[in-house]
Amino acid sequence: MARSSTLSSPTVVALFAAALLFLLHPLNAELTADFYAKTCPDVSSIVQTVIHEALQYDPRITASLLRLHFHDCFVQGCDGSVLLDNSPTIKSEKDAAPNFNSARGFGVVDKIKAAIESTCPETVSCADILALAANASVYLSGGPYWTVLLGRRDSLTANQGLANTSIPSPFESYANLTSKFYVLGLDITDLVTLSGAHTFGRAHCKSFTPRLYNFTKNGGPDPTLSPWYLTALQKLCPPNFNPKVITDLDPTTPNLFDNHYYSNLQKNDGLFETDQELYSTAGAATVPIVNSFSADQSAFFKSFTRSIVNMGNISPLTGSNGEIRCNCRKVNKS
Ligand code: HEM
Incomplete structure (x- = not known):
């Protein structure tokens, strides 16, 4: 007997369910080098320009920014959680022992975010800004340049307790x-x-x-x-x-x-x-x-x-997880 070219109704239902599931929860996309190629092609040079300016008055800023990427990635993955301020719903990682009176560079991250938002609004995550800032910082201090993988999204949460134990x-x-x-x-x-x-x-x-x-x-x-x-x-x-x-x-x-x-x-x-x-x-x-x-x-x-x-690949949020924060210090609906 020839096989029917039409799908049986249980198969259709199963495929539809799978498609719906995929639409609702896209598989965790891998990070890619060209993630912002169409949506924010100048993102790397914007980051580098702001850090270069900051270096004129703060010779330590490159070290501080590299460390922020590390402290971000070691706490629930590279998701910008280290940048969140205290709020009624957030217990900031900035107050955890490794960061308190020690982690710095937040003002320069704000400047980078503002410069990017004015060119490509609501597009580039704060977690990716930290990854790009780490690269620019090392390079501007005489170190190597590498291809930064991008496409991280920002967390809706912070974890102060984990910051105390993981870092x-x-x-x-x-x-x-x-x-x-x-x-x-x-x-x-x-x-x-x-x-x-x-x-x-x-x-x-x-x-x-x-x-x-x-x-x-x-x-x-x-x-x-x-x-x-x-x-x-x-x-x-x-x-x-x-x-x-x-x-x-x-x-x-x-x-x-x-x-x-x-x-x-x-x-x-x-x-x-x-x-x-x-x-x-x-x-x-x-x-x-x-x-x-x-x-x-x-x-x-x-x-x-x-x-x-x-290090930058530690548990990124991708796809429809998390969000692109408008302000790195707070989640969008706060
Ligand atoms: C291996 C375990 C690590 C330990 C125990 C550690 C610990 C520390 C401590 C205690 C400080 C000084 C904090 C202060 O006194 O205010 C510091 C500074 C720093 N750490 Fe680490 N760290 C580690 C790994 C890393 C990694 C993986 C990176 C980046 C890839 C990093 C980048 C830096 C930088 C650049 C500074 C200077 C920051 C500034 O001047 O603002 N560290 N680290």
Whole structure:
């Protein structure tokens, strides 16, 4: 018997249901490089122009913006949640321990958003702005340029509790540090590579002072801190330090994105415990990676372009999930 060319009614119903489901919940689209090619073709250069202007009065802004992308992606994925202010429905991640009095650059993100909205309204997400700002920031500081994958949408929620637990503290053990990256799909190479972001920017005394005093059981400092660096940091941050004092993460080239972070670690000049652990943990798989990046800046840059894309792929909202915020500080219906 010849097969009928018409579909049976149960099949039609099933196909219709599948089509409806797809329309209502489009499959999570992958991020793509040309997401705004038609809708906002100049988005990258707008981002770069605003950051370039900000750099004229704030040499630290590029470091601060790169860090915002990291703090965004590590908390419920790269969804702009770090940018939301407190409101009756939002408990801001800005008040979580890793961000409070520390995360910065929000005003420049506002400026980027305003410039984009005036050219391509209601089109570019705040999460994508952070990804583009990370790229422009690294590039403007002497580092590599990469193809940024785009198409993220913005969250309707923030998660302050998760910000407190997911973002690693500078006092994390090597085991905890690696596992906090691992659960987000980032391996040891990503950890060592992305930590290289500590080649620029600043830190407060509270982030490293426990290393300087009474660190060991017999009252001594962290033995994996070089003598000159220990003395310099103790001078800057006495036990009763001023909470506003900051210091360079990379004492050699503080505003440049280069591979000195790794040569610093080889000299026991890493600022945070978590930095120095990557080199000073006996037998750790991270040690040869530190050595290779210290010897070869282009290997570091190449790896950075891979790892930052990996980080930017953490659980994005796509399709019809989330929204495109008009103002990065609040959800649209608030
Ligand atoms: C590996 C685990 C990490 C830990 C424990 C850590 C911890 C920290 C801490 C404690 C500060 C200084 C905060 C302060 O004292 O105010 C800091 C600054 C910074 N971090 Fe990290 N971080 C890590 C990974 C990363 C990653 C993956 C990136 C980016 C890809 C990044 C980029 C930065 C930058 C650029 C700064 C300087 C920011 C500025 O000057 O405003 N960090 N980090």
